[in-house]
Amino acid sequence: MDRLIYTAMTGARHILDQQATTSNNLANATTVGFRAQIDAFRAVPVVSEGMPTRTFVVDNTVGADFRPGPLETTGRPMDVAIRGEGWFAVQSPDGSEAYTRNGSFKVSENGLLQTSGGLTLQSEGGGPIAVPPNTEISISADGTVSGIDASQVQAGPTNIIGRLKLVNPDVAGLVRGDDGLFRQQSGEPAAADPAVRVADGCLELSNVNPVDAMVNMITLARSFETQMSLLKNAENNAAKAAQILALN
Known part of the structure; x- marks a missing residue:
């Protein structure tokens, strides 16, 4: 459960960051000479005194799409x-x-x-x-x-x-x-x-493809909903575990 909370929480946070990047690309779809920004996710383990079981999700800025525009x-x-x-x-x-x-x-x-x-x-x-x-x-x-x-x-x-x-x-x-x-x-x-x-x-013109950017926005929105569902499941699991411990 602890691992689930860390992964889902940081994943949801950086999905919002990627949505901001995609929104910026979409806003510059008509900007002359604009180069689309590219982001990617990567996992970073949490270093602590306990067992290395938790992982943060980090939004890593890869760079820009240097393909020429039309x-x-x-x-x-x-x-x-x-x-x-x-x-x-x-x-x-x-x-x-x-x-x-x-x-x-x-x-x-x-x-x-x-x-x-x-x-x-x-x-x-x-x-x-x-x-x-x-x-x-x-x-x-x-x-x-x-x-x-x-x-x-x-x-x-x-x-x-x-x-x-x-x-x-x-x-x-x-x-x-x-x-x-x-x-x-x-x-x-x-x-x-x-x-x-x-x-x-x-x-x-800009090398941003508006259709691809819109599809990416929809994909990120669905991924955010998935992370929220995982956090809700973690909350329900914690409540059930607390009930079982109370019975014991």
């Missing part, structure tokens, strides 16, 4: 998506380098190339990419940002403004932060990878 054509010149593996390097709010797959870009009021969420993109040489006023930009397959002066009546020459820092670190060494951005576990910035290619005029 591409959606937008036709917008400042929308780009990475083909295959790779990441855009951005400056996170704390000043460190972070990585995202969100390729929806804009030019800020200060003329800096940023993501739609306001994160400044990093250039291959380090630092931000400054876009001159009245400039229409385009992004080539290797991440080169070019611009044309839109104030001229006739189209002028194309000027190279900079090149996006495209990286491809080992995903086993990437961790997701509370802000949704990925960073290397070592804390060091990743080196630029010239093999990473992008496609302009399209965006990579």
